[in-house]
Amino acid sequence: MSDKDKTTGKAQKKVAIVTGGTRGMGLAITRSLAQAGMSVLAVYRTNREEADKALDSFVNDKLDVAVFQADVSRQEETVKVADFAGNRWGQIDILVNNAGVFDFCFLEDMTEAFFDHINQVNLKSMIFMIQAVLPWMKKQRYGRIVNATSISGSLADVGLIAYACSKAGVNLLTRVSSGELAPYGITVNAYAPGIIHTDMTDAMIRERGEQQIKQIPAGYFGKSEEVAALVRFLCSDEASYITGEIIGVDGGMMKVQNPYRAYTRAAE
Ligand SMILES: NC(=O)c1ccc[n+]([C@@H]2O[C@H](COP(=O)([O-])OP(=O)(O)OC[C@H]3O[C@@H](n4cnc5c(N)ncnc54)[C@H](OP(=O)(O)O)[C@@H]3O)[C@@H](O)[C@H]2O)c1
Numbered sequence: 001m002s003d004k005d006k007t008t009g010k011a012q013k014k015v016a017i018v019t020g021g022t023r024g025m026g027l028a029i030t031r032s033l034a035q036a037g038m039s040v041l042a043v044y045r046t047n048r049e050e051a052d053k054a055l056d057s058f059v060n061d062k063l064d065v066a067v068f069q070a071d072v073s074r075q076e077e078t079v080k081v082a083d084f085a086g087n088r089w090g091q092i093d094i095l096v097n098n099a100g101v102f103d104f105c106f107l108e109d110m111t112e113a114f115f116d117h118i119n120q121v122n123l124k125s126m127i128f129m130i131q132a133v134l135p136w137m138k139k140q141r142y143g144r145i146v147n148a149t150s151i152s153g154s155l156a157d158v159g160l161i162a163y164a165c166s167k168a169g170v171n172l173l174t175r176v177s178s179g180e181l182a183p184y185g186i187t188v189n190a191y192a193p194g195i196i197h198t199d200m201t202d203a204m205i206r207e208r209g210e211q212q213i214k215q216i217p218a219g220y221f222g223k224s225e226e227v228a229a230l231v232r233f234l235c236s237d238e239a240s241y242i243t244g245e246i247i248g249v250d251g252g253m254m255k256v257q258n259p260y261r262a263y264t265r266a267a268e
Pocket of ligand 1: 022023024043044046071072098099100149197
């Protein structure tokens with residue numbers, strides 16, 4: 001569905017689904033899309049308390065957001081997510097596949113269950129969610145799909161085999177599906193955050209933040225709102241000619257080594 005209604009010429013409200021949309025980056029994305037005038041379904045898995053808090057703040061700000069509990073790593077539950085959004089608002093224009101889990105495990109200690117869990121949540125859930133919204137988007141011949149990948153999907157990090165494989169998979173899922181879905185007017189892109197300060201990274205930042213920050217040209221850990229700004233653009237009509245892209249939001253981390261030397265020099 002395009003920005004303007006063909007008969008009235010009025011701006012048309014878009015409908016978005018954001019998985020993991022009540023906490024961390026997903027919360028900032030939900031808020032940003034809703035502030036842009038969209039109706040948003042924010043999906044959470046278990047953290048009801050944060051979901052309730054998020055919903056209260058959306059209601060307070062008069063934003064059109066609903067929250068929905070589902071485990072998106074289970075295909076049957078992704079169908080329920082799409083049915084709920086589609087039946088409530090009559091259309092689905094945007095899918096932000098943001099939900100993810102992060103954990104370390106060395107190769108020597110890796111179990112099949114650990115590897116499967118990370119890949120089920122981070123990669124297979126995205127395939128299930130895309131399949132669930134596809135009938136709606138195909139019908140409209142319009143769609144924006146935006147997937148959460150990571151710098152770890154292309155830069156190897158010790159202890160992160162399962163996570164890295166899941167995010168490398170997301171990169172290829174993004175590219176392959178951008179080609180397959182292009183005939184239906186659907187774009188598929190991904191955002192690749194560096195280190196953004198959320199619950200996911202809080203312990204790591206507290207443990208080795210000083211060391212990590214030396215590798216970030218911007219000189220600070222990213223904010224969820226800085227990721228949401230990119231996602232909001234990729235979800236907009238203005239991003240119509242961008243597809244199959246994996247775009248970094250990493251303060252320059254993937255572009256240059258030893259940025260701390262510039263800080264030392266600048267302080268002289
Ligand atoms: N933070 C970073 O620095 C960073 C860097 C690179 C990539 N990323 C990626 O960016 C995305 C968001 O990260 P974040 O830092 O915002 O994470 P976060 O604060 O840990 O939040 C994760 C969200 O995903 C939801 N979720 C997890 N498993 C789910 C499932 N099976 N079904 C439905 N929802 C599920 C959680 O639901 P509950 O609230 O119910 O627990 C939560 O809302 C992830 O894909 C992550 O891999 C993050």
